[in-house]
Amino acid sequence: MSAVVEIICGLMLITGACFAFVASLGLMRLKDVYMRTHAASKAGTLGSGLMLLALAVEAGDLSVVTRAIAGVVFFLLTAPISAHLLAKAAYAAGYRPCADTKIDALAETVRPKD
Amino acid sequence: MTPAVIDDTTLYAVLAPFAAAVVAPFLTRWLKHNAAWPLALVPALIFLHFVGFIGPVSQGETFVAAKAWAPSYGVNFSVYVDGLSTLFGLLISGIGTFIILYAGGYLKGHPQQGRFFSFLFLFMGAMLGLVLGNNLISLFIFWELTSITSFLLIGFDHLRAASRRAAIQALVVTGGGGLVLLAGFIVIISATGEIEMSVLLASPDIIKDSGLYLPIFLLVLGGAFTKSAQFPFHFWLPNAMEAPTPVSAYLHSATMVKAGVYLLMRMHPLLGDTVLWTTVLPLFGGVTLLVGTILAVRQTDLKLMLAYTTVASLGLLVMLTGTSYEKALEGAVLYLLAHSLFKGALFMVAGTIDHEAGTRDVTKLGGLRSLMPITFAAACLASLSMAGLPPFIGFIAKEILYYGTSDISALGQLGIMVTIVAVVGNALMLVIAAAVAIKPFLGPEVETPKHAHEGPVLLIAGPVFLSVTGVIMALFAHTTGVWFIGPTLSSLLGEFTQIDLHLIPTKINAPVILSFITVGLGIALFTQLDRMRSMIASALDAIGWGPDKGFDQAVSGIVSLATAVTRVLQTGKMQTYMLLTFVFTALAVLLPGYLSGSFPALPKLPEYRFYEWGILLIAVLGLIAVLIAKTRLTAIVSLGVQGFAVALIFMMFGAPDLSFTQFMVETLSVVILALVMTRLNLSPRDHRSLASSVVTGVVAVAVGLGLMLTLLAITQQPFDSRLSEFFTEFSRSIAHGRNIVNVILVDFRGFDTLGEIAVVVLAGLCVLALIRIKTRPSDEALAKSTAGQAEKQTVEAR
Amino acid sequence: MTSLFLTNILMALAWGAVTGSFSEINLAFGFVLGSGALYLIREQVGTSAYFRRIGKAVGLAATFVYELVLSAWRVAMIVLRPKIELQPGIIALPLTVDTDFEITMLANLITLTPGTLSVDVSEDRKTLFIHCIDVPDPQATIDDIKNGFERKIMEAFR
Amino acid sequence: METGVAILIGLFFTVAVYLMLSKHLVRILLGIAILGNSVNMLIFTNGRLTREIPPLIPSHLYTPETATANPLPQALVLTAIVISFSFFAFLLVLAFRAYQELGTDEVNKMRVAEPENDPTPPQGY
């Protein structure tokens, strides 16, 4: 039992770390803040959530698991909110998406200062 | 001879004037100027008290009385009664009686007369405390108190700049001299271990043997010379004539200025009769005598003329005291007594003339003899005494002093010098005496600002009594000698001495010849008074500088120096403040370790795991990022990076609570930074010149290096973990907590936490006050005029 | 719905009292048992909707997680490409849902799904602006969302 | 164990001091923040370092099984962190208000309390 748990935990850790890494790589490689936000809010959240759960799994204590789940739920709730707030703020402040962005539906309603 | 212990009456006699000082304003409000009569009873009674000492003291007895004041520091309020202090006590209380009366008349109707009486009484008490003081410290306290009261009295007419200047001058010179004296006294105390004058006097060589004679001598002299207006500190005394005349008569002629002479006489047994003493004192005394008389001739103001002769007389006294020769000392004592009597009287006369005629300018006065006959009489008596003519006490004084100084067998070269100076000085004093007493009264009547009358009884009582006393004492010369001069001389010599005094010289000898020379020279000079006056005036103009002017220059020099020094030290630039602070920090962390060679060789790096190295690396990266950040936002976020790294380091070394807190705090710091720094500009570059970068860089590296080395040195030593072991052992069993850190925080060291939460509360309140309290409109307007950019932004935000 | 939940909690507490242990595990166990018991009497208490809703909500949460994983995976794939060639864009999604709660849920779900990120809601709350990391065909994306998440949300919360 | 951290602490102090020697208030504040961290780590390190074993007592024991990290410096640092955070918050807001009212973030130009053209003291009487 505990051996299986250990292996599962190890796998979750590595997977989580990989997702976090991918997210940071996305931060590095993607072109504008909007796209980088995608990476952070998805891969990043998944990565940290997985690793948190890995710890809970390893702990095997119900209260720890409960808190881990609560934590993950919190991340799941907050990740989109932070992404949304950041993107909205950046857009409202006038940060332009990169040149590849062809469609900009927002530009028609909210015209940031030129 | 051991002093006899007496009861406390004498102590109360010293304190009585202070009580009178408290009562005086009330009494004056009630009785107006007539309060002078009851008030004068106080010094009169004190006088009577001291009269009681004359008999025993003239038998060579001395007395002490003491009350504990600050016993744990050895300070007593104690008096020492011998010939010298009795003489001074009698002068202070006796002249004081008439001064109080005189002040009653002189300031009649003045709104602040009560206050004036108070000051006079304060001074009287201080002066009595000084001359009777046995304990060096309490003596000094009264010494400074006389300076303070003198300051208040000189500045009595405070609306005039001249008064203010004179007052501060007197305070600076005599108060400053007082500090020198204090140093001297303390050296005496620490060198001898004795604090009571009577004890010191019982072993006269104690100071000379202490090895500290020179500093003590110089320091005591510093006090005495400033107080007694010796050249070059003489200038404050004529300026002090800004004070109302009773003050001039009392403080600045009869009593206070003699405090210095008193001190020299008092300490003569201890300090006198050394090469140093017999060189320095006659030199300064002689110069002072000449300077005083010459400058006196130059004056036309009655009071100023008298003031300069006071300077001269003080010089004479110091000169005589400086000979350490018995006969000269006897002359000094006699002259001291005579001077107090005639100078006090003359000042009061001058004041009366001023009061009645409206001017004191000798060139604008004349023919007052018929208008003010009694005053004229008193003036005559006093000035004849001053001139040293018989049958006045001044005459005897001069005879004796010539007798002393001209004793070439005893004094040699010094005697000749001193004698010549004395003759010239005395001749000039005769000139002034004549000028003061004769010119205003004789000759044709001159129109004066006020129509002159004889003064009221309050004004004439003093001069008459003092001048008549001068005659009586001369007529009863023997008694004077036995009662006053002998005992005082005993004090100076430190051994019981009896003298036989005569009014008429028993034979024609050197002193008599010298007297004739003096009188002849004086009369000759008097005829040339106006010429001398203009000559001296033009000579002084040619020099164009004197200590008086020097005083102003010194004060403004000190102030300018102070301003310059302060501007250098307190630049107003915070960057300088910070730089210096860290320079000293660098010194503090590097120097001691370097000097004691305790810095360790760099130990081997530990075997951290790779991710641990990674955490350290992140911290470093974060630091560098903060350092090179070009915008405030980059800096803030980078700050978060190093903070997170620190939190991870805490976690790495088993401190979850710390890590927990560090994460929270770091994030919140960054958040608050972001919220607050909204409008704060972080300039793109740090704007440091190369030199500044190097200097600040070196300082920063020095601080960092020093702390690192110290830390390494400490951590390589074994550690005493007794405290933590205790906490670990009892954390659960007694304090019922499994998180030891938390138990320390809320229980073992909860008191720290209590303070810590107080800090948090206060920080919250501070921020609230900062944000909420509205700047006052006037300041805001000011801000707008100076704050360009910020103002624009503020307006925008509102 | 709330009262049933409370009832369930009370039953869990009762279980704890009966078994004499209020440890977390025991209470959770009691809660599960209690909900099972309530399920048994679902028709009597007249709230089968409670369980249906719970089912839907759990389904929604599962979708949430599933979409997140998928989305993370997509991002990973994109990021790990040797050369990133994308056509990002911001599109406007007309909203059917109108309560705050539903809009919020929808926006969050969209953010967690592959390639999309809610940027803003229009002032009149009729349009949701979405940033897509790669949007060759905007309309298809809009349709996907409207038929997928929006419907699911309306099912779960109405 | 302490060497690496000690070196890092030295670096922290260096950077903190360097920043605090700036004339820009903002950099000074950043320096203060880093100074706080440096001091905290210094205290922490002074209690000697042990890897990863926190001073917690397992629920079935009365004292920890193995030697733990030294709890006392942790408690001290906690107190110090809180205090330095409070001060930091205050100084931040103060800097902001000063900037608002004085119109500059350059400390050398903040010359209201000690004006540049301070008149010389009065002379005469």
Added chain:
Amino acid sequence: MTPFELFASQFLDIAVNISLGILTISFIVIVFRTVKGPGLPDRVVALDMLVAVGIGFIAAIGVSTGIYLYIDIAITLGLVGFLATVAFARFILNRGTAGDETIMDEVEESIKRREAGQ
């Protein structure tokens, strides 16, 4: 201990180390982005990621030390991390719309970049 258990425990050790290594690298990469920007929103995203990686770190260290209570620290970090992001977003929005100089500079840069076809 069975070989399987031994393997499992060794695997876990290795997994922890690997993930810590990956996280360290991620951390450094993020720091790079933090410094580089170019805009404030980029930095804030980086900070957000930093928090995520921090959580991972804590979890991994928690597994390696067996101190599961680190989970609370991780959760708390998530909470305050969210607060930080929110606050920064708020900051960008306010300052951006208020025409803050620094932000406007960055915005202009982003416009230039866009026009340059980047």
Added chain:
Amino acid sequence: MAGSSVSVDYAEAMITTPIAAGDWLIVAPSLITMVGGALCLMLRKNTDLQPKLGVFLLGLLVLASLGLLIRVLDQGVITMVMGNWLPPFGIAVTADPLGATLTFIGSVVAFCAGVFAMQTVSSSGRRYGFYPFLLLLMTGVCGSFLTADVFNLYVWFEVLLISSYGLLILGNERIQLDGAVKYGVLNLVGTNLFLIATGLLYGIFGTLNMADIAVKVDALDNPASGALATVAALYFLAFAMKAAAFPVNFWLPASYHTPNIVVSAVFAGLLTKVGVYALIRIFVLILPASLEYMADVIGIVAIATLITGALGALAQSEIRRLLGYLVIAGIGSMLAGLAIASSGTQATLAISGAIFYAVHSIIVMTALYMAAGIMGMMGSSFNLRELGGLYHKSVAFAGVFLVLAFAVSGLPPFSGFWPKVMLVDAAFQGGRFWLGAAILVSGFLTTLAMGRVWIYAFWRGGPEGTADGQSVDVTGAAEGQLSSGALWLPLGVLTALVIYFGLQPEWMIELATQGASSVVDPFGYIRSVLGEQG
């Protein structure tokens, strides 16, 4: 040891003997002010009640600290260990004559300030925490004076520092903000140095209890070298900054004149003295060898502080700034005491001189700032060029000012005289003539500075330019406030103390001597804290 219960010998960890109720007086000052401060804070919107409550609490503080002082004089050094934990594990709070005396005098001054503030602090100032700040400042001050634990000392330092920040910025005027920036940052550096030193000290000895450290230092072979020397240097620098000693006193002239005058009064009285107290406590009690080692440095610092402080005062035309420099000059005297105490038999005399000087300085500087405040109200200015005619305005006030001026200059018969004599005496006995001379010269310059204030502001008929012999009727802007007893009572009490300690110094000398003995010969202190093991 597993199981739900374990048998513990409480005596191994805790003090089991009952604590006398009277011993609670040790914590009473901290407790009264802290609980009271919290109470005031909760009632912060009731700006009418605040002053009454605040003054009542400060009065209580005076009584408690007086009680403590009496108890200490009666029973010797007394200690209470927080939480009943055995020392040195728990935080010991120890009242020795030094701490108790300063606590009492500090409380009196705070009480006077509290009363004075009833008139000078506006309702917005009250609302934003004047009384809580003042009360908690006193928590910090009393805590610092009484604690026997170095880290705890740091905590109380911080409490008083942050309270002082609050008081400093209350009003938010531009000048205050400027002053607060410099005060804030430089003082923060100071406390951080203190904390660093404390951390290092803990690293060396593994303990924080002062008595415990003193014992351990005493056992060292070479207690003035190695890392301990660095620690000593850091402590000196940190406390010198706190005490505003040359050359790290920049913050004081930059800030003390900026806040509400009553705040300046409290600061001038208390804050720097806490630094001096800490220097005495740390160097004389704990690190006597380091004191000896550093005596020359301290002596030079003292001389420079004495002279530059007095010169600074001479260079001012603003009375509040002038007074700030006088605070500094006073610190020089106390530092001189510390330097003299480094060796020889005169240590007790020197330290008692320093203690007496501290007491004097606390009282006189507070009173002088209050007087400056009244001068400002009367003459609508703090500038010597614009002041004048105050002698006519109120003779009684002029008298009070003059007394304070002479006192601060060290002239007899006021409180400043005795400690000066003691210090000069000790300096000469110890062969440190320059220190004695510097004290006297500084006193001389101070006399000149105060004399100038007196002739300009009081004796001169009006502002600069008033015709000679003329008097101008000055009417201050805040004239209306001047009839308030809240201004005159505290000033009167403090002036009375200045006169009393001048005329009747015995009590204070005795107290200061006892205080000095308790640090110079720490046996009683150590035994009180550590019990028989010490």
Added chain:
Amino acid sequence: MRTVIFRTIAPYLAALMVLFSIFVLLRGHNEPGGGFIGGLIAASALAIFGIACGVASVRRAIVFHPMSISGFGLFIGALAGVLSFFKNQAFMTSQWLIFDLFDVEIALSTPLVFDIGVYLVVVGAIGSIALALEEREAD
């Protein structure tokens, strides 16, 4: 921040955080946590709530002024140590009341009260700072 998405969810998040903060507070004596961290979490919750829904609604929600809460925290923190006076023990000597309720060990103690004081102080003070800044930002 006028966005429906955030405004809708923020109260729940805030409530969740407050709950968590109390949890962290209460178990601080045994596991990492305690009053200070708990207080910071709660203050963060208030900040988020304030940013999302406006400061006014936060002020309404917490009823008392944050500084009063903070003052109260200090008040009970300081008074918690006074209880020992009545037992002839030194200031801050902990007093424990341990009893079983339904077999669960409940431990009421002065350190707990003290820790609650710490919690309130932090919530109040940091919350006050956050709200004041937020209000200013919203000006």
